[in-house]
Amino acid sequence: APVMAEKLGLGRQATEAEIAAWNLDVFPDGSNLPDGQGDVLTGEEVFAEHCAACHGDFAEGAGNWPKLAGGVDTLADEDPLKTVGSYWPYLSTSFDYVRRSMPFGGAQTMSNDDVYAIVAYILYSNDLVDEDFTLSKETFMSVEMPNSDGFIVDGREETEYGAFTNRCMEGCKPEVVKITKNVVFPG
Amino acid sequence: MVDSSTKQGASRRAFLKGAAATGAALGSVGAAKAASDDPLITEVQDWTSGLGDGVDATPYGMPIEYEGDVVRRTVEWLTADQISSINFTPIHALDGTITPQGCAFERHHSGAITLKKEDYRLMINGLVDTPLVFTYEDLERFPRVTQTFFLECAANTGMEWAGAQLNGSQYTHGMIHNMEYTGVTLRTLLEEAGLGAMGAIKDKWVYVEGADASSNGRSIPLEKALDDCMIAFKANGEALRMEHGYPVRLVVPGWEGNMWVKWLRRIEIMDRPVESREETSKYTDTLADGTSRKWTWVMDAKSVITSPSPQMPIKHGKGPLVITGLAWSGRGAITAVDVSLDGGVTWQEARLAEPGKPMAMSRFYLDINWQGEEMFLQSRAMDDTGYVQPTKTQLREVRGLNSIYHNNCIQTWHVNANGEANNVEVS
Numbered sequence: 001a002p003v004m005a006e007k008l009g010l011g012r013q014a015t016e017a018e019i020a021a022w023n024l025d026v027f028p029d030g031s032n033l034p035d036g037q038g039d040v041l042t043g044e045e046v047f048a049e050h051c052a053a054c055h056g057d058f059a060e061g062a063g064n065w066p067k068l069a070g071g072v073d074t075l076a077d078e079d080p081l082k083t084v085g086s087y088w089p090y091l092s093t094s095f096d097y098v099r100r101s102m103p104f105g106g107a108q109t110m111s112n113d114d115v116y117a118i119v120a121y122i123l124y125s126n127d128l129v130d131e132d133f134t135l136s137k138e139t140f141m142s143v144e145m146p147n148s149d150g151f152i153v154d155g156r157e158e159t160e161y162g163a164f165t166n167r168c169m170e171g172c173k174p175e176v177v178k179i180t181k182n183v184v185f186p187g
Numbered sequence: 188m189v190d191s192s193t194k195q196g197a198s199r200r201a202f203l204k205g206a207a208a209t210g211a212a213l214g215s216v217g218a219a220k221a222a223s224d225d226p227l228i229t230e231v232q233d234w235t236s237g238l239g240d241g242v243d244a245t246p247y248g249m250p251i252e253y254e255g256d257v258v259r260r261t262v263e264w265l266t267a268d269q270i271s272s273i274n275f276t277p278i279h280a281l282d283g284t285i286t287p288q289g290c291a292f293e294r295h296h297s298g299a300i301t302l303k304k305e306d307y308r309l310m311i312n313g314l315v316d317t318p319l320v321f322t323y324e325d326l327e328r329f330p331r332v333t334q335t336f337f338l339e340c341a342a343n344t345g346m347e348w349a350g351a352q353l354n355g356s357q358y359t360h361g362m363i364h365n366m367e368y369t370g371v372t373l374r375t376l377l378e379e380a381g382l383g384a385m386g387a388i389k390d391k392w393v394y395v396e397g398a399d400a401s402s403n404g405r406s407i408p409l410e411k412a413l414d415d416c417m418i419a420f421k422a423n424g425e426a427l428r429m430e431h432g433y434p435v436r437l438v439v440p441g442w443e444g445n446m447w448v449k450w451l452r453r454i455e456i457m458d459r460p461v462e463s464r465e466e467t468s469k470y471t472d473t474l475a476d477g478t479s480r481k482w483t484w485v486m487d488a489k490s491v492i493t494s495p496s497p498q499m500p501i502k503h504g505k506g507p508l509v510i511t512g513l514a515w516s517g518r519g520a521i522t523a524v525d526v527s528l529d530g531g532v533t534w535q536e537a538r539l540a541e542p543g544k545p546m547a548m549s550r551f552y553l554d555i556n557w558q559g560e561e562m563f564l565q566s567r568a569m570d571d572t573g574y575v576q577p578t579k580t581q582l583r584e585v586r587g588l589n590s591i592y593h594n595n596c597i598q599t600w601h602v603n604a605n606g607e608a609n610n611v612e613v614s
Contacts, residue, residue: 007379010325014310014318022310022453025394025404025461054267064267076477080589082468087479090462097464100402101297104271107400151471154483159585164577167525167569169534173614177530177563179601181350181612183497 024100028090030140037136038117040124046114047121050103059084059125069125072146085126089148091140094119249289256280259290260357265346270298271401273340275361278491278513279498283540284365284548285335288428291364294340294444296401299430302450307398307434309376309418313455314391316381323420323434329371329379332417334440335547337515339363339486341443341470344594347579351610355498356512359598359610360491365515365548368438370419373412377456385456388413394461395437398452405446406460407439411484415440418451441517441546442484443592445470475587488576489595490514490524490551490568501557501606508557510537514549516570521549523569528555530563530599530613531578537566545571562602563613579612 026032038046048057054065061067071081080086084094099115101107110118120135128143129135135143250257259274266272276292293299304323312318340362346352353359377393385391391409396402407416417438420427427433432449439446445465460466472480492512495501501508514521521543525534540550551566568576579596601611 007381008329010328010379011311011319011321014312014320018310018320019312019318023312023455025455025457025463027459028462066267075473075479076475078588080473080477082473084468088468090467093462093464093467096461097468100404101400101464104297105400107297150477151467151479151481154480154485156480156483156485156487160487160577161572161574163585164581165573165575167534167567167575169525172531172534175532176614177532178614179611180614183351183354183610185352186354186609 024096026092026096026099028092030092030137033092033095033137033140034112035137036112036116037134038113038115038120039134040117040120040129040131042113043117043119043121043124046110046117050106050110050114051118054104059122068122072126075147075150083126084122085128085146087147087150089145089151091119091123091143091145094122095140254280257290259292260361262353262358271296273342273362275357276364277357278361278363279356279493279496281493282511282550284513284550285423286364286366288366288423288425288431291366291428291431292340292362293430294362295399295430295449296403297399300399300450301429302398302433304434307452309435309451310453311376311380311455312453313394313457314385315377315456316384319380321376326371326376326418326420326435329375331369332372333367333369333421334417335365335367335544336438336440337363337365337486337546337548338438338444338447339489339515339517341445341483341486341592343444344489344596344598345591347596347598347610348583348590348594349588351612354610356491356493356496356598357498360489360493360513362444363513363515363548366422367424368417368419369421369424370417370435370438373416373418373437373454374414376418376454377413380456382456390458392457392460394453394455394457394463395446395448395451396453397432397448398450403445403448403465404461404463405448405465406457406463407442407446407484409456411439411442412454439484441486443470443486446484470592472586472590472592474585474590480590483593486515486517487593487595488514488516488518488521488568488570488574490521490566490576491598492526492564492566492600495564495602495606495608496600497608497610500608501602504606505557505559508555510553510555510564512551512566514543514551514566514568515547516543516568516572516574517546518574519571520545520547521568522571524549524551525567525569526551526553527565527567528562531565531597534567543571559604561604562600563611564600564602564608565597567597 056062059068071083071086074081116135123129257277257280261274273294307323309321343362393412396404437448514524524537527534537551537553543549600608602608
């Protein structure tokens with residue numbers, strides 16, 4: 001089998017410390033979470049200092065920056081509001097993403113405790129936990145994400161591919177073609 | 188002189204006769220018109236008399252200044268800032284299929300970073316026999332491959348879901364580029380780490396992430412990783428541009444651009460996906476009922492007429508007109524492109540510049556004799572799976588208006604009697 005292909009002997013073994021430094025993945029079941037914890041009230045302070053300038057005091061968003069809270073039950077609306085509370089299926093993604101990539105411009109400067117606290121505050125801002133909640137490895141899986149069942153695996157094979165095969169060449173629609181929408185920003 | 192003008196007259200009469208046979212009026216047609224002497228020909232020009240630049244004037248050249256409008260452009264209001272943002276390839280002004288790197292679109296989530304080859308490290312970890320670290324020099328010692336693929340942002344044409352928004356193929360379809368990549372297959376690298384101990388390949392995943400602050404981590408089925416993915420360090424013959432992932436990026440043929448992780452630093456083999464931010468909050472496609480598709484990896488067959496188009500009006504008047512554009516499919520090779528001049532009532536097959544290549548761009552042409560009539564130009568791509576590019580109406584019937592990504596609908600340009608084109612939707 002191709003997986004038994006001969007090796008060239010290039011590269012060298014990665015050390016455990018190297019792998020730990022780069023492998024920050026947190027999975028939906030909470031595995032690979034670091035030690036630590038943070039509560040809502042601590043999170044409110046950390047969020048105010050490091051996050052609120054862009055995401056608002058209550059995670060409701062400032063200016064054109066992403067809103068992290070609100071929007072529950074809007075996903076079928078004309079203008080859905082997709083936030084951690086209304087859209088994100090797994091809490092693990094919030095922890096993973098905040099720890100890896102936030103704050104914008106100062107990523108990977110927060111302690112694990114600060115990240116736990118920030119995520120706890122985002123949950124509180126979405127009315128998903130009470131103000132005395134402490135987020136940790138132990139409490140992680142107790143949080144129910146409202147849209148955890150909102151995703152289906154790509155269904156184009158069933159719903160589209162069979163239907164999009166008609167190569168009509170003549171008389172493909174009524175002869176009079178009219179403009180139904182004109183360009184909004186003519187430039 | 189006498190002979191010459193007689194010939195001109197004859198050819199003009201011949202042209203008139205030809206035009207009359209088609210029942211069309213004759214506009215200003217340069218080729219047949221009796222011209223007065225052109226001083227660009229009759230007078231010796233500076234460039235014919237003096238000297239041009241020496242060979243040491245430009246160690247690495249830029250396009251001539253007269254092509255200064257063939258540049259990437261951004262639309263500021265699309266994003267909150269210009270760091271996690273997008274710009275657009277000037278596809279309206281290009282021809283052929285290879286995108287010049289210098290104007291090939293960019294999409295960053297934490298900006299385009301500067302990463303020296305000396306500082307570059309690539310880690311392979313997870314369910315491998317031996318977790319490995321490679322330097323850039325190591326990567327250049329693996330057996331190489333070279334192949335051409337398109338990279339299309341999942342959000343290309345995304346602003347057009349609800350209507351006709353932006354006026355030009357650069358803006359509606361320019362989150363795309365097509366390059367010839369040189370690098371190493373991902374299979375080669377993963378085999379170096381050893382796939383013996385992990386058991387069956389099926390249901391295994393790789394997680395790939397970049398060295399930038401955004402990380403852009405994505406989960407990819409191991410079967411795809413071992414099939415045709417590669418890590419590239421050259422594009423269109425030279426090193427990757429900084430903004431395209433220098434020194435190493437991932438190439439994921441046919442799949443949405445977000446997965447082509449730039450500044451690639453780590454590949455982890457896993458028994459399940461991470462469900463990272465870029466595959467939950469983003470790059471998931473919300474349907475009309477509020478549920479959302481995830482893992483919509485493939486970019487379906489799509490095409491666009493790049494000229495005429497809103498940024499490329501017809502300026503030459505009536506007569507011969509080249510209609511040209513691009514077609515591509517993430518599911519295989521383009522086999523045909525049809526063009527309609529009447530908004531999709533009738534279609535005729537265009538000419539492909541070359542036979543389609545799997546998951547790479549194709550260039551198409553249709554040569555017509557335009558007599559100033561209003562046109563509703565459309566193009567419709569087909570790939571070798573038999574898939575026919577759908578209309579926006581067809582897509583909306585399945586998906587509604589809010590899926591943001593994967594809009595591969597047929598585009599319509601309305602061309603008026605003056606040759607000006609606008610982005611429209613038609614009945």
